[in-house]
Amino acid sequence: xxxxxxxRDAAASAGKLPADVTTFVGRKNELAEAKRLxxxxxLVTLTGFGGVxxxxxxxxxxxxxxxxxxxxxxLVSLAALAEPELVTSAVAEALGVRxxxxxxxxxxxxxxxxxxxxxxxLDNCEHLVDAVGVLIGTLxxxxxxxxxxATSRAHxxxxxxxxxxxxxxxxxxxxxxxxxxxxxTEFEAIRLLVDRAAAAGYPxxxxxxxxxxRLCRRLDGIPLAxxxxxxxxxxxxxxxxxxRLSDRFRLLTGGDPRVVPSYHQTLRATVDWSYALCSHAExxxxxxxxxxxxxxxxxxxxxxxxxxxxxxxDVLDLLASLTEQSILTVDRSRSPARYTLVDxxxxxxxxxxxxxGDTTRMWQRHRVYxxxxxxxxxxxxxxxxxxxxxTLLKADLPNIRALMDRCLNEPGAEVxxxxxxxxxxxxxxxxxxxxxxxxxMWLRRSHDQISAGHLELRRVAxxxxxxxxxxxxxxxxxDTIRGAYRELGPGVENGFAEAVVCFAExxxxxxxxxxPDAVALQLQARDRFLRLGAHGDAxxxxxxxxxxxxxxxxxxxxxxASEDLLKKAEASGGIWSISWAWWAxxxxxxxxxxxxxxxxxxxxxxxxxxxxxxxxxxxxxxxxLAWAAAAMGEFEYAAWLFGxxxxxxxxxxxxxxxxxxxxxxRAEAERLVRSALTPQQYSAAYRxxxxxxxxxxxxxxxxxxxxxxxxxxxxxxxxxxxxxxxxETEIAKLIAEGxxxxxxxxxxxxxxxxxxxxxxxxxxxxxxxxxQQVAAWVATPGNFPATGTT
Ligand SMILES: Nc1ncnc2c1ncn2[C@@H]1O[C@H](COP(=O)(O)OP(=O)(O)OP(=O)(O)O)[C@@H](O)[C@H]1O
Ligand SMILES: [Mg+2]
Numbered sequence: 001x002x003x004x005x006x007x008r009d010a011a012a013s014a015g016k017l018p019a020d021v022t023t024f025v026g027r028k029n030e031l032a033e034a035k036r037l038x039x040x041x042x043l044v045t046l047t048g049f050g051g052v053x054x055x056x057x058x059x060x061x062x063x064x065x066x067x068x069x070x071x072x073x074x075l076v077s078l079a080a081l082a083e084p085e086l087v088t089s090a091v092a093e094a095l096g097v098r099x100x101x102x103x104x105x106x107x108x109x110x111x112x113x114x115x116x117x118x119x120x121x122l123d124n125c126e127h128l129v130d131a132v133g134v135l136i137g138t139l140x141x142x143x144x145x146x147x148x149x150a151t152s153r154a155h156x157x158x159x160x161x162x163x164x165x166x167x168x169x170x171x172x173x174x175x176x177x178x179x180x181x182x183x184x185t186e187f188e189a190i191r192l193l194v195d196r197a198a199a200a201g202y203p204x205x206x207x208x209x210x211x212x213x214r215l216c217r218r219l220d221g222i223p224l225a226x227x228x229x230x231x232x233x234x235x236x237x238x239x240x241x242x243x244r245l246s247d248r249f250r251l252l253t254g255g256d257p258r259v260v261p262s263y264h265q266t267l268r269a270t271v272d273w274s275y276a277l278c279s280h281a282e283x284x285x286x287x288x289x290x291x292x293x294x295x296x297x298x299x300x301x302x303x304x305x306x307x308x309x310x311x312x313x314d315v316l317d318l319l320a321s322l323t324e325q326s327i328l329t330v331d332r333s334r335s336p337a338r339y340t341l342v343d344x345x346x347x348x349x350x351x352x353x354x355x356x357g358d359t360t361r362m363w364q365r366h367r368v369y370x371x372x373x374x375x376x377x378x379x380x381x382x383x384x385x386x387x388x389x390x391t392l393l394k395a396d397l398p399n400i401r402a403l404m405d406r407c408l409n410e411p412g413a414e415v416x417x418x419x420x421x422x423x424x425x426x427x428x429x430x431x432x433x434x435x436x437x438x439x440x441m442w443l444r445r446s447h448d449q450i451s452a453g454h455l456e457l458r459r460v461a462x463x464x465x466x467x468x469x470x471x472x473x474x475x476x477x478x479d480t481i482r483g484a485y486r487e488l489g490p491g492v493e494n495g496f497a498e499a500v501v502c503f504a505e506x507x508x509x510x511x512x513x514x515x516p517d518a519v520a521l522q523l524q525a526r527d528r529f530l531r532l533g534a535h536g537d538a539x540x541x542x543x544x545x546x547x548x549x550x551x552x553x554x555x556x557x558x559x560x561a562s563e564d565l566l567k568k569a570e571a572s573g574g575i576w577s578i579s580w581a582w583w584a585x586x587x588x589x590x591x592x593x594x595x596x597x598x599x600x601x602x603x604x605x606x607x608x609x610x611x612x613x614x615x616x617x618x619x620x621x622x623x624x625l626a627w628a629a630a631a632m633g634e635f636e637y638a639a640w641l642f643g644x645x646x647x648x649x650x651x652x653x654x655x656x657x658x659x660x661x662x663x664x665x666r667a668e669a670e671r672l673v674r675s676a677l678t679p680q681q682y683s684a685a686y687r688x689x690x691x692x693x694x695x696x697x698x699x700x701x702x703x704x705x706x707x708x709x710x711x712x713x714x715x716x717x718x719x720x721x722x723x724x725x726x727x728e729t730e731i732a733k734l735i736a737e738g739x740x741x742x743x744x745x746x747x748x749x750x751x752x753x754x755x756x757x758x759x760x761x762x763x764x765x766x767x768x769x770x771x772q773q774v775a776a777w778v779a780t781p782g783n784f785p786a787t788g789t790t
Pocket of ligand 1 (some may be wrong): 022023026043048049050052053054055056057073124153192223224227323343344460777
């Protein structure tokens with residue numbers, strides 16, 4: 001991660017532009033024209049038929065324009081996304097806005113984009129035109145420096161959209177076909193074919209160059225058609241390919257030389273030809289692979305697609321040969337390697353599968369495979385396979401989403417959807433990857449859809465949803481959900497639902513009521529889970545019991561419990577589990593034991609979380625390290641860490657005020673720090689912390705390393721305004737004008753709750769306690785930057 005990016009930009013590798021895997025050819029004129037459009041417009045849509053090169057052109061355009069966008073360039077590929085309601089979350093995910101709060105993802109997105117000069121590339125929007133149109137319209141209005149490049153086979157119909165129709169690559173006309181090498185290789189289509197011919201080991205000479213040129217012309221310069229034909233140069237000469245393809249085109253035109261096939265027909269004929277050259281087993285596999293959404297690995301392909309023509313052992317060879325024929329692409333940098341069907345060819349595969357009448361059976365196999373995968377993970381994650389499983393589920397999320405979505409639209413299949421949504425929660429997938437809001441959405445959708453008679457499943461889903469809401473600090477939502485599961489009455493005696501309900505009740509008792517009997521409730525839940533053989537769930541109950549004991553009980557309860565938990569976690573071998581056990585042990589030491597030791601333990605937790613790329617735990621480790629620093633009298637360091645932790649938490653969206661036990665701990669530590677520092681010292685240190693990148697914040701918390709000497713010296717308060725977002729600046733000014741929160745809400749047309757959040761952010765950011773101080777601060781010359789106050 002670049003050291004220049006702030007914590008708010010901490011989106012690991014999500015949304016980055018991919019490196020070219022094959023040579024990019026030509027498009028000089030198109031790039032110049034598209035750049036011109038982009039410099040004048042805020043939305044440029046590259047349209048054109050499938051395979052013409054929209055995606056490649058968009059990526060190149062973004063790459064070459066990136067200097068104009070200091071806020072970064074982000075790619076969101078929508079090809080595998082079926083549900084319009086997930087478009088906003090997909091964009092948020094690619095931008096690293098992992099908002100865990102229940103507020104709409106759009107609000108978090110707007111806040112993130114509002115002040116940034118960022119370029120967003122939305123690839124393959126055609127199947128989601130309406131949802132994407134609404135999203136882009138809203139974002140462009142809210143974020144004045146945002147620009148968007150979209151690729152879509154159809155226009156998006158958004159106000160201000162500039163459409164650029166991507167033409168095929170240039171080809172010579174009939175008269176130019178016989179020209180010399182220098183002339184011919186000026187044509188982009190020929191350059192592409194020559195490049196791919198060389199890759200196929202086909203010697204290009206002055207003699208066969210004319211055949212290649214003719215072939216390009218025959219293929220109308222369509223890049224995908226050229227890629228597919230080039231593959232055949234391994235076994236056929238250009239002339240032979242030309243002859244075979246010509247036969248196919250004659251079929252298209254009914255033998256009438258005056259009829260010119262459309263680009264679509266040309267591509268279709270080339271794809272038909274590629275298909276015809278595949279073996280029977282390759283046909284079957286190509287068709288069957290079209291059930292995958294996004295990428296898949298060999299295990300999934302074997303399990304879902306084998307049978308009726310080839311066995312699982314043949315799948316690997318067949319995948320290799322489809323890859324060689326440019327029908328599949330493979331990403332070997334991942335382990336296991338992941339394969340993807342080229343978009344247009346996936347649609348072709350779907351048609352073939354429909355013709356074979358095999359679609360329903362394949363969806364069924366796809367469902368069974370992924371349902372088993374997720375359910376198995378939910379019962380086996382508590383082991384050394386924990387991170388491997390979480391990573392695999394992440395890679396398969398498009399497949400898993402497709403499964404849930406399909407099941408929710410297919411009468412009788414809702415049980416699978418709810419089972420998968422529950423299993424993903426049990427595996428703590430939403431926490432690890434920072435998408436709790438999505439988890440709640442699937443639980444809610446599947447609960448609402450399932451027939452009322454499935455009482456046990458409904459209880460489990462509701463209790464899981466309450467768990468997620470509580471961890472977001474959204475206890476009002478959690479109470480509504482709680483009301484719903486209570487209405488269902490008691491669960492089956494000693495059943496799983498009863499255990500999860502007890503677990504959810506325990507979390508509420510801890511985080512909302514701050515009552516020590518939370519510990520007993522969690523221990524009860526743990527024992528119930530253990531009796532059912534649910535070891536991972538039992539560990540979670542144990543972890544929450546231990547954390548609650550640290551916050552709410554005494555030394556004699558908290559310290560031994562944390563030692564015990566640590567032993568259990570270490571025996572399991574799961575790093576995520578161990579990291580939280582260190583956290584719980586560190587926190588118990590902080591309250592009741594040696595603070596130096598507590599700090600070491602919390603740092604152990606943090607370094608493990610860092611190693612596994614956890615998106616949730618580090619927020620709480622940096623926070624607890626700030627409490628430890630405050631307790632040890634390292635006030636300025638603590639204020640830096642507060643700044644860093646708040647910024648990190650903002651990225652995840654958790655609401656501190658809804659997490660009572662944590663909020664109280666924070667308030668106490670903050671009181672200590674504020675009483676030892678002047679308001680200026682506090683706000684300067686806090687601000688420095690909030691400016692750190694994610695990695696810098698971790699380094700500061702782990703090694704007390706202050707990153708950049710330019711930032712190390714606390715700045716004067718006069719630049720404090722720079723840390724307020726545009727919206728916060730606007731609200732600070734309205735506070736200074738004496739407006740109340742409801743007045744501000746109606747003036748800015750936002751909810752009162754949103755205003756409250758902004759006000760609380762303003763107070764923490766500038767290190768003040770009340771609105772009068774904000775008014776005084778706004779009035780102090782130099783505190784506001786000249787710009788950004790609109
Ligand atoms: N300028 C280019 N240089 C090299 N290869 C290209 C170029 N343009 C397209 N290709 C290749 O042609 C194929 C199709 O291109 P691309 O995926 O960009 O098409 P598309 O218009 O986005 O199709 P779809 O509508 O199916 O998404 C890809 O294999 C791509 O790598
Ligand atoms: Mg595309």
